[in-house]
Amino acid sequence: MTVAAVAASRSFASSFCAGAALIWVMTPGIVLVGIVFGVMASTVGLTLAEAAAFSGSVYAGGAQMASLQGWDTPVPLLFVCLTTAAVNSRYVLMGATLRSFLAHRPAPLVYGTLFFLVDATWILAMRDRDKGYDWAGYLLGGGLIMWFVWVAASIAGHAFGQLLGDPHAYGFDFMLAAFFATAGVTFWRHSRRVAPLVVALAVSIVVQKLIPGPWYILIGALAGSFMGIVGHARPA
Amino acid sequence: MLARPDVMVAVVLLGCVSYACRAGGYFLMRYVSLTPPVEGWLQAIPIAIVGAILGPIAANGGPPEWAGLAAAIGLTWLTGWDFVGIIGGIAAVALMRWLAV
Numbered sequence: 001m002t003v004a005a006v007a008a009s010r011s012f013a014s015s016f017c018a019g020a021a022l023i024w025v026m027t028p029g030i031v032l033v034g035i036v037f038g039v040m041a042s043t044v045g046l047t048l049a050e051a052a053a054f055s056g057s058v059y060a061g062g063a064q065m066a067s068l069q070g071w072d073t074p075v076p077l078l079f080v081c082l083t084t085a086a087v088n089s090r091y092v093l094m095g096a097t098l099r100s101f102l103a104h105r106p107a108p109l110v111y112g113t114l115f116f117l118v119d120a121t122w123i124l125a126m127r128d129r130d131k132g133y134d135w136a137g138y139l140l141g142g143g144l145i146m147w148f149v150w151v152a153a154s155i156a157g158h159a160f161g162q163l164l165g166d167p168h169a170y171g172f173d174f175m176l177a178a179f180f181a182t183a184g185v186t187f188w189r190h191s192r193r194v195a196p197l198v199v200a201l202a203v204s205i206v207v208q209k210l211i212p213g214p215w216y217i218l219i220g221a222l223a224g225s226f227m228g229i230v231g232h233a234r235p236a
Numbered sequence: 237m238l239a240r241p242d243v244m245v246a247v248v249l250l251g252c253v254s255y256a257c258r259a260g261g262y263f264l265m266r267y268v269s270l271t272p273p274v275e276g277w278l279q280a281i282p283i284a285i286v287g288a289i290l291g292p293i294a295a296n297g298g299p300p301e302w303a304g305l306a307a308a309i310g311l312t313w314l315t316g317w318d319f320v321g322i323i324g325g326i327a328a329v330a331l332m333r334w335l336a337v
Contacts, residue, residue, distance in 0.1 A: 088253070091254075170330050171330035176289065177301070183318070185313050
């Protein structure tokens with residue numbers, strides 16, 4: 001797998017439509033997680049409008065649910081900001097990988113598109129990286145669909161979620177893991193590199209036991225990805 | 237009560253934190269030139285993120301989570317379709333919890 005995406009051979013409009021069409025395989029999972037978030041939000045006393053604004057503004061299931069774990073009145077701002085930053089720190093790395101995909105597009109379009117970057121759209125972009133899309137269109141198309149589905153599911157969960165019972169019993173909390181396990185298979189097929197995977201697994205497990213909070217994601221991913229430098233650091 | 241000002245301030249603040257994560261990595265790479273070591277690092281990021289998210293889930297989980305991971309990976313491997321792996325993984329977790337394994 002090469003870093004640089006193949007030069008765009010498809011228009012913005014056709015890439016936008018492709019991104020929007022391909023993302024539907026990921027939406028059932030987002031609906032479930034959104035419903036769970038809506039239920040949690042109503043449990044800690046957020047109003048429907050607040051829950052909807054939360055999902056529309058933050059647009060990150062893992063970070064939102066982790067923030068709700070420590071929600072209180074008044075809101076503990078430092079705690080929720082640090083939690084959100086820790087859970088979403090993976091997006092810093094994802095954004096770095098997208099530089100070569102987007103750098104030739106206008107900055108306002110790119111920075112607007114990045115607001116809608118989510119795991120699912122990034123996973124699909126990495127999978128399709130050699131298909132010559134206009135990546136701003138591809139990521140924006142998928143990201144907008146996911147955003148609307150996410151906000152709608154959060155509202156539905158807040159309004160009706162209690163009827164479902166315990167989301168744990170349905171395995172909804174396993175969503176993120178299922179996402180990344182399937183993505184792992186796709187990434188593995190692109191490049192069979194053992195060291196980054198093994199180091200990330202080991203470091204994240206150790207860090208998670210030593211440091212409270214979700215920082216293990218960033219530290220494990222950084223440690224693992226640095227193994228990629230080792231393989232490439234031979235003299236030119 | 238529709239929305240309280242202090243909650244909305246927190247929500248907007250968290251939105252800014254999230255956006256800083258989404259845009260920050262892309263922005264910073266503007267100042268990094270794509271030398272072979274940097275390319276090697278970027279290439280290793282996807283699989284490393286997978287490892288860092290799944291490691292603690294596998295280590296702290298029990299039979300339901302292990303079955304879920306096995307189902308998600310196995311089904312995606314066999315069918316080549318992400319959707320089957322995701323739904324299969326969640327279904328395996330739900331089934332194992334229902335069986336109270």
